[in-house]
Amino acid sequence: MELLIEKGLMFGNLIRVDSPVLVERYNRALKHLTGRETEQNVFHIDISGYSPEIGDEFGDDLYLNHKGVNRQFILLTTEQATAPLLNAKLSTSRGILRQFIEENRAELFALTARDAVAGELVNSVYMADTPAKLFDIRKITIEADTTSGTVAAAAKLGAMIDRFKTAPDGWYDDVLIADMIGMAKKTGDVLRNPVSLRKMSFGQENFWTAHFGGIYIFRDVEHPAAIVAGPKDAVGDLPIPYTFDLRDRSAIAKFLSLNDLVEPIIKARGIDAAAILHQKMDFIVASVAAQMKEDLTGATRQDLRRLGRHYAAQLPPEWQGLAALLRWAEEDGPWPTITSDHPAYFYTLRAKSHVDADLVNRLLAELTPLDIRQLFICHKEAFYDAYARWPEEKQAYVVDFLDHEYQVDKAGARAALYGHVDPAPELPHVSRSDLMARVGPWGAITRGRG
Structure with missing residues (x-):
């Protein structure tokens, strides 16, 4: 590290x-x-x-x-x-x-x-x-x-001032006046410079937790579910209609689609989809080349293209699926059939612009571990864990790429990839609880009990 x-x-x-x-x-x-x-x-x-x-x-x-x-x-x-x-x-x-x-x-x-x-x-x-x-x-x-209780003291002083102004005998209450003077020495002039902090609460309906290997909880969506990083059987019964793990690719894909949480990169507005696909493919080539002990120091796109040709037989189906999609986008090739069972499927998606976009992109990063930039930006914990297991050649390439391509313009990179900035968390809002939200669309096969 x-x-x-x-x-x-x-x-x-x-x-x-x-x-x-x-x-x-x-x-x-x-x-x-x-x-x-x-x-x-x-x-x-x-x-x-x-x-x-x-x-x-x-x-x-x-x-x-x-x-x-x-x-x-x-x-x-x-x-x-x-x-x-x-x-x-x-x-x-x-x-x-x-x-x-x-x-x-x-x-x-x-x-x-x-x-x-x-x-x-x-x-x-x-x-x-x-x-x-x-x-x-x-x-x-x-x-x-x-640590000295300034805010609480200021609130107490404010109450004293209100009493001093409104109580019939306030002007003659020597004890109250003495207390106010003593409190003001601690808080300062709370009339000219109010010392108060806004009372803030935040609903926790949709979130990720690192506990138990990582769990995504989606409660405030039309079709609620939990998605766990490890085997779903290990977490037991959860108080939500459905529980999936990362191996339930088709169920997760349906969950994301039914709740309108994602969109295909190739159809998203305001981004250069072809450039994003090229970069994802480069990351996959770099991963294969690193496994073959290639020196990736200072590797350019041309270098990676050469390595891709050299190791074409070793390139995984993730690369093949993205290449087919790129041929459709750039060369008028046939539309590729990339279903949720295809290893490239989640590499073709990004979160739609909504308040939980960061949470969805975090989930997509965990489903697309070969996309090292997405992993670093959206799921630091998974990135650091994966980095520790990579060969030195891949570690060096990833650090060099992130240092020279991402660090120089983080906001620009995020805008180019996702087309929107981090949404701020909102105050609590009411969760949906209609019949479909409780029963869900997946049937009894993957349904959690409890």
């Missing part, structure tokens, strides 16, 4: 904490949340305030995320909004934290000028010891304050 770290492809965009003042504030918040303190003088933090250096020091990568379902956070600066979320256990967590920071930017800027802000993404589940427990996660509410 050293090469990934060196190129900023792992632990990239973290916030450096090297000021004694900020270290002291962090420790105060850390003690407030966990009862522990760090001995580090210089470290880096993600959007939640998690530090890989402190995680290594504690021997606990979940020191701010107890049991993987109680995400706590420490904010030292609003600049954390641009940082990644490391060791994510729920796909919605980073979007929630980012929206919280953006919608309270002015207030957080004022608060973090004097203290750290500590908080938690609160839900009713404290331990997900069975897969079914994950379905109890319905709503995430953000609770936050400075």
Whole structure:
């Protein structure tokens, strides 16, 4: 992983904490949340305030995320909004934290000028010891304050001011006035500079969790289902009409189509579909060439085309299917029959533009592991896991490609691939619960019980 770290492809965009003042504030918040303190003088933090250096020091990568379902956070600066979320256990967590920071930017800027802000993404589940427990996660509410309780104190002072203004004897209440003066010394002028944070809650209907090998939960769609990365039998009965695993390709394809979650790349508007197909094919050739111990250092498209001709007999059906689709697009060839059973099928799709587009693209990335760019952009956890098992030749090629082709213009690359930016998480909305949503269209063969 050293090469990934060196190129900023792992632990990239973290916030450096090297000021004694900020270290002291962090420790105060850390003690407030966990009862522990760090001995580090210089470290880096993600959007939640998690530090890989402190995680290594504690021997606990979940020191701010107890049991993987109680995400706590420490904010030292609003600049954390641009940082990644490391060791994510729920796909919605980073979007929630980012929206919280953006919608309270002015207030957080004022608060973090004097203290750290500590908080938690609160839900009713404290331990997900069975897969079914994950379905109890319905709503995430953000609770936050400075370690000295500035926000709570400001709310209390505001109530005192209201009482002072409205109570008949308020002007003569010496105790109330003294309390107000004492509280104002702590909070400042809350009339001119209100110190409050918006109360924010987020529905958790559709999300991915890293628990139990990875589970995609889709509840707020017309035809609900869960999709697990491992064998579906291992998760037992889930409280959702249908449970699939990644081997149920036809069922997943039908699920995506019935819920109108995907579209064919070749028919999508605003993108160069042929260029995307060419790139996917290059990734597959590179994977084959790496297995054959070819040196891919500085490999160009022409080099990969040469290697593709050389190893034509070894190219997998994923490449063959994409090549047939490309011949239709560029050379007026016959329309290829690529059904959901074909290994190339999911390589031909992308998420439609909707609030769960990132979640669907994450699922597609897991179904198309040879597309290393999609895997890196949409499913970092799966990418790092796969990277550790690749031969050195493929590792070097992938790092070089991502460093020179993706890192230089991330936003442009995402727009070219997906045609839309990350949708922000929305406030809770009502789930559909009609008869078809409960029964589903797949029949009894793959239906989960419970």
